[in-house]
Amino acid sequence: MWSKITEVSLRNRLLVIIGLIATVIIGFRMFQTAPIDVYPDINPPRITVLTEAHGWSPEEMETLVTLPIESAMNGAPDVTRVRSSSAIGLSLVFVEFEWGTDIFLARQMVSERLLLVGSNLPEGVDTPIILPTSSLLGEILEYALIDESGEELDPMELRDIADWVIKYRLQSQGGIANVINIGGYVKRFQVFVNPERLVSYNISLEDVAHALEKSNDNAAGGFLIKDTHELMIRGLGRISSVSDIENVVIDVREHNIPILVKDVATVKIGSIPEIRRGAGSRNGEETVLGKVVKQPGINTLTLSDRVVSELETLEESLHEGVKVEVEYAQANLIRRAVDTVKEALRDGAILVVIILIIFLFNIRTALITLTAIPLSLIIAIIVLLWQGGTLNIMTLAGLAIAVGMVVDDAIVYVENIFRRLQEYFHLRELGNQTDETPTQVVNRASDEMRVSIVFATLIIILVFLPLFSLSGIEGRMFRPLGWAVVISMAASLLVALTVVPVLSDLLLGRVRDIPLQEPSLTEDRGRSKWFHRLFTPFRNLLVRWRLFVVALAPKSDVESALTLQPVVMWIKRAYRPILSSVIRLRWFVVTIAFILVVITISAIPRLGREFLPVMDEATFTISVFSPPGTSLGESTRIGREMERRLLEIQEVTSVSSRTGRAGADEHAHDVNTHEIVVNFIPPDEREKTREDLLAEVREMLSTENFPGAQVSVGQPIQHRLD
Incomplete structure (x- = not known):
């Protein structure tokens, strides 16, 4: 079967070239419109039910509201877990379903069960509502309203702008699950x-x-x-x-x-300050903060660009001097992470190019081999996007891992084809005529390596198959990496079986690579003078270099020197004495290898363990917990004092904080909690590392400076995953 694929490809060279060009065009177009995100979709189908009863204690909410709703949700089809959180006047119930459950079907089942329990809730309890469907990493953007008019607009007026102008304009963009505002005062x-x-x-x-x-x-x-x-x-x-x-x-x-x-x-x-349950501030001053939550499956970069563009347009129609400043944008991290992986892909491809040119010592063979890299990756991207995936850190990392492997099949094929063609042309120069054509030589050379290539590729694919057995969030996170590698390797095998032989036949099978004698006058008689002046010096240089290599080879290696590349020949000559020494000392070599294996296995338990490597997001999320019973006013004072301290760090660009909770927010924070967002200069523009900044922030917010406050420092995405 495998040999037939190559034979059919060689008989239909034009069709293979057309398919190659079409694949590149389709892949390029799909790549331009592909959804890009920071991580794969790791959101289990989860429905959040929010119920409010103003003034009720957490115990009353738990007993009279949360427990009945939880009981109604237990036993629903495909429900895997029901969690809840109760606070002052607030009940949150989280209903999680099996992976793969349709989210709209899940919402319908929860809605039907709420109808049964809603009529039995005590008087004074608001009707339970199902919050909009959002993703685990759905908080893609945060903004702050800044008054630069000099008129010192009342916080109530700023909140009015956020609730009745900005919120509705942003929700009209599509793809947004919710816009949550906090801070200021709600007009009543x-x-x-x-x-x-x-x-x-x-x-x-x-x-x-x-x-x-x-x-x-x-x-x-x-x-x-x-x-x-x-x-x-x-x-x-x-x-x-x-x-x-x-x-x-x-x-x-x-x-x-x-x-x-x-x-x-x-x-x-x-508005009465005593009845609000949340406040917002920026750089130590009272303001209104907004948070944009996206729907699952929406392109984060595209949506973020639309939101930022809409905010810029809104500024023109707002009160003079009122600005909307973006405090946090997940898109910035995605672009930095994707650019880093793209640089790794680029650097890896460049190194592969250099190595190929050095070892193959032929531009045409290097070009043929290099087609395997972009073509295999393009095919992988097409398949991944066709499956409904996204371009994220895990898929791009899988492609980066595959860069060095996808070229292996093509290298082995091209090297053997090139060597057989060199032998073929060398025999013809010596006068040994053969009935074979260059196309048949290409097919024969492909047959010689086909079994080895197929088995080598299948073994690499088998190595990554255990990733597909992972379940839960681990499986959702790492399966895209496995798919990227497996599809890339399968694509590289397909390219090696079809495209490489065709290109080898077209580029290598028509002319002798490098002649072994000076060009005669009769060879150049039909050429123009300008072509003769341009071509002859370059050709003579290659001939002299090849003759120099042959002259260096010992008499027993002359035939190898005529068909092998210089670097390969020299490596073989250097490897022979090493191989002889290793064979003589084989038991010593085996013992050393065994000791190294034992040392490696014993070192595994001592290695650190981490679910994902920590990235430098250029943003810190600081969770601060004041002693229970702390009022909103005192919590706000503590938070603003922390903001002013953090602004003393040279690398900090802005600080904003949320105290308590906002309306219709699924985070049940009490008024003694803060969430501070600290933005830093991008990593490539500062000297301090993330660890240095982390140590400085922790020292600045220690219990010595803020007695009674418990501080936890993390990063936005890391915080959501933890």
Whole structure:
């Protein structure tokens, strides 16, 4: 079967060349539009249910809200785990399904079960909601609103801009699961009731609340048909201003005298600092922070570029002096990581080129061999993207690993084909005629190496097969690396069986590589003078070099010198005495090898273990836990003091922090917790390493400087994976 593949390829050379060109074009187009991410999709199908009951303690939330929802979710089809977290006024239930479960089917099953349990929840509990589907590494961008107008805009106005302008504009971009804002103050109508006036009017607080609740609604009144016209009747009662609330009727007394809200209370627009559960700051100043969470399977780079472009457009329509500053962008890390892997691929390809030219000592053979690298990688990329994968660090790392291996098949094939053609042309120069054609020589040379190449490639593929047995998050993380290597190796075998023989026949099978005598005058008679002047010196140089190599060879190696390349011949000559010595001392060599194996095996338990190597993300995520019971105001003061300290580090560009939790956020942080994001100069632009900066930050935020605070320093993506 394998020999037929090469024979068919040699008979259909034009078809093989067309297929090669088409593969390169298709692969290039797919690469341009390929989704790029930092890691493979490692998100299990997970549904998050959020329920709020304002003012309830964690114990009440756990007993009366979380437990019933958890019980309803247990036993649902394909559910593997149900986790929960309860905090003040907040319940979060995480329902995880089997890998491969359709996320929309999972949401439907959770929704159906919520309908059964929702009616049994106590009064005062909000309706449970299913949060938008997001990914584990879905927090792709964070931004901050900065007031540079000099008018010192109220934090409430900044929050108003974030909630009613920026959030909706960003969500319209598509691919965004949620936009979460924190900080500032949420604008509310506030009714401050005077207890003394309530007593004087003999009205209870419940009467005021009931009147406000029933007065904030519109009513439908049907239609009024008048002649040929139809008019809609509406009762407008929706509150839209302070005066509307002030004129709400609480009760009607004697002589039809109404008691209005303004008679017993003061109405304002504002927010009470004591009731908010989260705050945001940047560089030690109060501000509003936003976080963009993407949907699973969305191209992070493309979405980030759209979001940044939309934020820049929004700045032009915002209040003069209000800027939107991007604090963290996952796309920057992805670009740095992908560029690093691309550089490794480039450097590896360059080294392969140099080695090929040195050892093969022929430009045409080197060019033929080099086609295996891009062509095999292009085929691998096409298959990976066709399977629904992404270009990420793991797939690119697999391609980088394969760079040195995909060229092996082509090297062995080309070297043997080139050697057989050299022998063929040398025999013809000596006058030994043969019925073989160069194409048949290429086919025969391919047959000689085919079995070895096939088995060598299959062995390499078998080495990576255990990666496919991994399950869970480990399997989702490392399978793409295995697929990249396996597909690249299979593609290299296909290229060696088809493309390499065809190119060898076209480029090597038509002319003698290097003649072994000076060109005669009759050979150049038909050529033009300019071609003669250009070609003859170069050809004579190659001839003299080849004759020099032959002259260096001993008499027994003249035939080898005529068919082998100079470097290969010299290596063989140097290797012979070494091989003889090794054979004489074979037991000594075996003993040394055995000792080295024992040392290697004994060193394995002492090696460090890590799920993934730590990258320099140029951003630190610092989790700070103040003592339980710390108020939001005190927590905010501690966080801002830490921000100012961190700004003293020369390599820091900006610092932002979140205290507590934002609305509709699945992270159930209490007001005594902070999440500080510290941005540094990119790694290639600073002298300090990540470890140096880590030590400096930990020393700066130690318990000696901040008593009672527990500090944990990590990086955004590392923090999410841990």
